[in-house]
Amino acid sequence: MSPMLEIQLIAAITAAACAIPGVFLVLRKMALISDAISHSILPGIVIGFFITHDLASPWLIIFAAFSGIITVVLVELIQKTGLVKEDTAIGLVFPALFSIGVILIAQHANDVHLDIDAVLLGDLAFAPFDRWIVEGSDLGPKGLWTISVILLISLMLLLAYYKELKLSTFDIGLSSALGFSPVLMHYGLMSVASVTTVAAFDAVGAILVVALMIAPAATAYLLTTDLKKMIFLSVLFGVSSAIGGYWMARGLDASISGSITTVLGLLFLLVYLFAPSKGLIAVLSKQSRQRIEVSLITFLLHLNNHDSVEERRVGHLQEHINWQRVRANSVLELAVKNNMINIKDQVVELTPKGLAFTERALDYILTNKDEKIEDMKDDFFLFRG
Amino acid sequence: MEITDYFTDYTLRTITLGTAVLGAICGMLGSFAVLRKQSLLGDAISHAALPGIAVAFLITGAKDANVLLLGALVSGLIGVFWIRGITTKTHLKTDTALGLILSLFFGFGMLLLTYIQKQPNANQAGLDKYLFGQAATLVESDVKLMIIVTGISLLVMLLFWKEFKLLLFDKNYAMTLGFNTKFIDGLISFFIVLAIVIGLQTVGVVLMSAMLLAPAAAARQWTNSLSVMVLLAAIFGIFSGVFGTAISASQPNLSTGPVIVLVASVFVVISFIFSPGRGVLFKQLRLVRNRRELELKKTLYFMYDIVRKHDDVSRPHSIRILNNFQGFTKSTLSKLAEKNWITIQGQSWSMTNTGFDVASNLYNKNLPES
Numbered sequence: 001m002s003p004m005l006e007i008q009l010i011a012a013i014t015a016a017a018c019a020i021p022g023v024f025l026v027l028r029k030m031a032l033i034s035d036a037i038s039h040s041i042l043p044g045i046v047i048g049f050f051i052t053h054d055l056a057s058p059w060l061i062i063f064a065a066f067s068g069i070i071t072v073v074l075v076e077l078i079q080k081t082g083l084v085k086e087d088t089a090i091g092l093v094f095p096a097l098f099s100i101g102v103i104l105i106a107q108h109a110n111d112v113h114l115d116i117d118a119v120l121l122g123d124l125a126f127a128p129f130d131r132w133i134v135e136g137s138d139l140g141p142k143g144l145w146t147i148s149v150i151l152l153i154s155l156m157l158l159l160a161y162y163k164e165l166k167l168s169t170f171d172i173g174l175s176s177a178l179g180f181s182p183v184l185m186h187y188g189l190m191s192v193a194s195v196t197t198v199a200a201f202d203a204v205g206a207i208l209v210v211a212l213m214i215a216p217a218a219t220a221y222l223l224t225t226d227l228k229k230m231i232f233l234s235v236l237f238g239v240s241s242a243i244g245g246y247w248m249a250r251g252l253d254a255s256i257s258g259s260i261t262t263v264l265g266l267l268f269l270l271v272y273l274f275a276p277s278k279g280l281i282a283v284l285s286k287q288s289r290q291r292i293e294v295s296l297i298t299f300l301l302h303l304n305n306h307d308s309v310e311e312r313r314v315g316h317l318q319e320h321i322n323w324q325r326v327r328a329n330s331v332l333e334l335a336v337k338n339n340m341i342n343i344k345d346q347v348v349e350l351t352p353k354g355l356a357f358t359e360r361a362l363d364y365i366l367t368n369k370d371e372k373i374e375d376m377k378d379d380f381f382l383f384r385g
Numbered sequence: 386m387e388i389t390d391y392f393t394d395y396t397l398r399t400i401t402l403g404t405a406v407l408g409a410i411c412g413m414l415g416s417f418a419v420l421r422k423q424s425l426l427g428d429a430i431s432h433a434a435l436p437g438i439a440v441a442f443l444i445t446g447a448k449d450a451n452v453l454l455l456g457a458l459v460s461g462l463i464g465v466f467w468i469r470g471i472t473t474k475t476h477l478k479t480d481t482a483l484g485l486i487l488s489l490f491f492g493f494g495m496l497l498l499t500y501i502q503k504q505p506n507a508n509q510a511g512l513d514k515y516l517f518g519q520a521a522t523l524v525e526s527d528v529k530l531m532i533i534v535t536g537i538s539l540l541v542m543l544l545f546w547k548e549f550k551l552l553l554f555d556k557n558y559a560m561t562l563g564f565n566t567k568f569i570d571g572l573i574s575f576f577i578v579l580a581i582v583i584g585l586q587t588v589g590v591v592l593m594s595a596m597l598l599a600p601a602a603a604a605r606q607w608t609n610s611l612s613v614m615v616l617l618a619a620i621f622g623i624f625s626g627v628f629g630t631a632i633s634a635s636q637p638n639l640s641t642g643p644v645i646v647l648v649a650s651v652f653v654v655i656s657f658i659f660s661p662g663r664g665v666l667f668k669q670l671r672l673v674r675n676r677r678e679l680e681l682k683k684t685l686y687f688m689y690d691i692v693r694k695h696d697d698v699s700r701p702h703s704i705r706i707l708n709n710f711q712g713f714t715k716s717t718l719s720k721l722a723e724k725n726w727i728t729i730q731g732q733s734w735s736m737t738n739t740g741f742d743v744a745s746n747l748y749n750k751n752l753p754e755s
Binding site: 026029030031032034035039078081083084085087088090091092095096098099100102103106107207208210211213214215217218221222249252253254255257258259260261262264265268272278279280283284 | 419422423424425427428432470471474475476477478480481483484485487488489490491492493494495496497498499500503517591592594595598599602605606638639640642643644646647650653657663665668
């Protein structure tokens with residue numbers, strides 16, 4: 001394989017491996033744990049290195065994953081004292097651990113070939129140089145093997161415990177009532193997240209790990225609420241941004257991990273703006289439509305309350321309900337379009353349909369039952385204009 | 386390294402002053418962040434500031450600290466507003482929004498930084514000091530800027546004290562009183578971003594959040610009053626800065642930022658354990674005391690059950706009949722005697738009248754007399 005292909009392969013598999021635990025972290029509102037883990041594995045790596053004196057040793061991964069789990073446990077311990085909120089606990093634990101790592105590195109700067117820059121930022125470009133050679137034959141880059149094994153393990157765990165994970169993510173009470181231990185699921189997920197973080201960050205650096213875990217899952221979450229689709233979509237987003245990012249980095253001659261993150265960011269921005277029902281534009285237009293709907297109901301109720309012609313003049317209405325001219329006009333238009341009112345000589349009058357609707361609306365407001373308003377919209381073919 | 390060095394060594398004096406001022410402003414504004422449950426906002430913003438530094442450098446081509454900080458400020462603010470946009474307009478939760486902004490902005494910043502490094506412009510070296518922070522590069526003008534910013538934020542905080550406090554603890558009430566909560570909210574966020582940006586050069590992107598959080602989290606344990614907390618947090622911040630600088634200066638190869646953070650973490654640990662009201666130690670002690678008290682009362686009630694069956698309250702009973710009751714030991718008995726609830730003579734005990742009254746009222750303390 002050419003190094004080019006190998007780098008893309010490593011990036012893509014890393015992205016897939018991160019996306020799977022990422023989905024659950026996002027759904028369980030623990031996205032920032034990945035940030036904490038990615039920083040606090042530093043002391044684990046440094047200590048592991050002091051013991052083994054080999055940066056490629058698998059012990060490093062074990063030490064690092066262990067310090068990742070210690071982070072989770074520490075955060076929970078602090079949180080359990082009730083002295084500070086969970087996010088504060090996270091914010092207190094990982095900088096302290098990271099500081100210890102940085103100081104350890106700096107203290108032994110002379111005899112350690114370990115660079116904080118490299119740890120924090122990673123460098124995919126060098127990943128193909130570290131090869132796994134068994135009895136003279138070249139089996140490909142080590143990074144590729146590590147992350148593939150981890151992807152395989154998390155896939156297997158996902159398939160084996162899909163039901164339990166799903167249940168404990170969405171309904172902790174039910175899952176413990178049914179006898180699945182949510183605690184076990186929690187620590188299982190945390191261990192997978194830790195190990196994945198460690199393996200991934202070797203290739204792509206601490207910050208990109210966070211991006212690869214959270215961004216694809218968050219992007220997918222804006223598009224679907226189906227867990228299976230969400231996992232599939234986030235893997236897809238992760239892998240495609242990994243490959244896209246690689247080519248962008250080549251074009252710009254800049255850091256690969258930075259480019260992958262940027263592509264992820266652009267993807268998220270796109271979905272954030274244009275997602276069909278949960279995107280910013282969809283939400284804003286929905287909000288403005290709802291505002292007009294409420295105005296329309298207010299307006300019709302007002303008409304229903306006032307019989308005298310004086311009160312129902314178009315100009316007078318604008319003053320009376322205190323609306324801007326534009327808004328008043330758009331409400332009037334909508335009402336006419338929906339056959340709710342007639343306008344004769346600048347005097348507004350409810351049609352029979354409008355009257356019936358108003359009665360129903362009033363009833364709705366008084367009884368305050370949620371389900372009725374949707375039926376009402378359908379009954380009167382309202383708000384289609 | 387002598388104590389007198391602090392007054393004679395110009396560089397050290399500057400750095401110490403700088404970290405102390407930074408600790409003060411971070412502690413002050415961090416209190417608001419912690420109380421608003423926005424502890425990790427600082428983490429996100431400090432990462433989000435990175436692309437701003439890179440863009441500012443790309444545009445101006447100069448390494449003027451103030452211009453770079455302005456860039457960081459702008460991009461930090463963009464980050465804050467985007468986080469707010471994500472959490473208010475979509476169903477993504479705060480933690481996801483923070484993680485997104487943090488990693489995406491930082492990645493973009495790294496892209497720009499590596500791009501800049503490839504440029505044929507020798508001026509770019511040293512931009513990465515914003516990543517990990519180098520307190521040693523602090524010069525007098527930096528410290529002056531810090532002092533000015535701290536002064537301004539102190540002034541604003543005092544001016545808007547009432548509004549800040551109200552918004553912090555009861556946003557809805559603040560709204561009904563007619564305060565422009567959006568403006569006040571923005572003002573607090575703006576100053577938090579400002580504090581972070583100011584600190585980037587000294588402690589770096591990664592550790593900045595701890596500077597903001599740790600003093601405030603420590604101060605929170607000692608008081609329930611906002612003004613005391615802000616003051617305490619500022620003091621903790623100052624001490625972290627001064628001690629951290631001193632320790633890192635006393636040894637070779639100790640970077641200042643991490644040491645400051647560790648000192649601040651020590652403050653947090655001490656506060657968590659030893660604070661009299663909320664600390665773990667005293668809480669545990671109270672727990673043990675309460676448990677003992679409960680055991681004592683349980684024993685007393687058991688005795689009361691025995692005594693009740695007899696007409697004479699103070700009739701002696703043998704200690705042996707308590708044997709099938711788990712909660713008693715010799716020391717509980719002597720404690721009960723100390724409280725004058727029972728008297729012990731040899732191998733038997735008898736209940737006093739006070740003991741009888743206490744026991745009969747044990748379980749109906751909360752009940753109205755009926």
